[in-house]
Amino acid sequence: AENALTHIRTHADADGYPVFEARTLAARGKALLVLGRTREAIDDLNAAETRMRRLHSPDSPWLLDVLAALSLAHRQQKDFPRAQVLLNQARAIARRNPSLPALFLMRLELAQRPPV
Numbered sequence: 128a129e130n131a132l133t134h135i136r137t138h139a140d141a142d143g144y145p146v147f148e149a150r151t152l153a154a155r156g157k158a159l160l161v162l163g164r165t166r167e168a169i170d171d172l173n174a175a176e177t178r179m180r181r182l183h184s185p186d187s188p189w190l191l192d193v194l195a196a197l198s199l200a201h202r203q204q205k206d207f208p209r210a211q212v213l214l215n216q217a218r219a220i221a222r223r224n225p226s227l228p229a230l231f232l233m234r235l236e237l238a239q240r241p242p243v
Contacts, residue, residue, distance in 0.1 A: 128151050128152075128154040128155035128158060129155060131147075131151045131154075132148070132151050132152070132155065135147060135148055135151065145178055145181075145182055146178075146182055148178065149174075149175045149178035149179050149182060149189075150175070150189065152171045152172070152174050152175035152178070153171070153172060153175040153179075153189075153192065153193050153196065155171050156168045156169075156170075156171030156172035156174075156175060156193075156196060156200075157172075157196050159171060160172075160196060160199060160200050160203070165200050165203045165204055166204075168196075168200045169197065169200045169201070169204070172193055172196055172197045172200060173197070175193050176190070176193050176194065176197060179193055185220070186220055186223045186224055187220070188220070188224060188227055188228070188231040190220060191217045191220040191221060191224075191227075191231055191234070191235065192230075192231055192234050194213045194214075194216050194217040194220070195213075195214070195217045195234040195235050195237065195238035196234065196238070197213045198210045198211075198213035198214040198217060198238040199237065199238050201213060202238075202242055207242075213238075214238050214239065217235055217238060218235065218239075221235055
């Protein structure tokens with residue numbers, strides 16, 4: 128993800144590939160989250176969310192994916208109210224998409240698990 132972002136930012140015009148950049152920021156954010164670098168993860172996931180809200184439909188499963196990851200990140204930071212808001216937004220997208228692929232349902236399920 129880091130190499131992809133560097134490549135985009137080096138070889139493309141600013142905002143030249145916003146969909147790809149949003150997905151790459153989301154991937155890097157999720158990787159940082161797994162590594163325990165929560166603050167950095169939140170920064171990338173917030174940037175991905177901002178781009179996706181501009182580019183995707185409000186029912187986008189890709190937006191659901193980022194919202195669920197952001198919910199997990201905020202929960203790790205003990206910001207439970209923000210985590211719940213994000214989780215509720217992800218759940219609403221899932222309700223509007225009854226035939227979501229398993230990948231997105233898995234991300235949502237992870238975000239819904241009780242904190243450890």
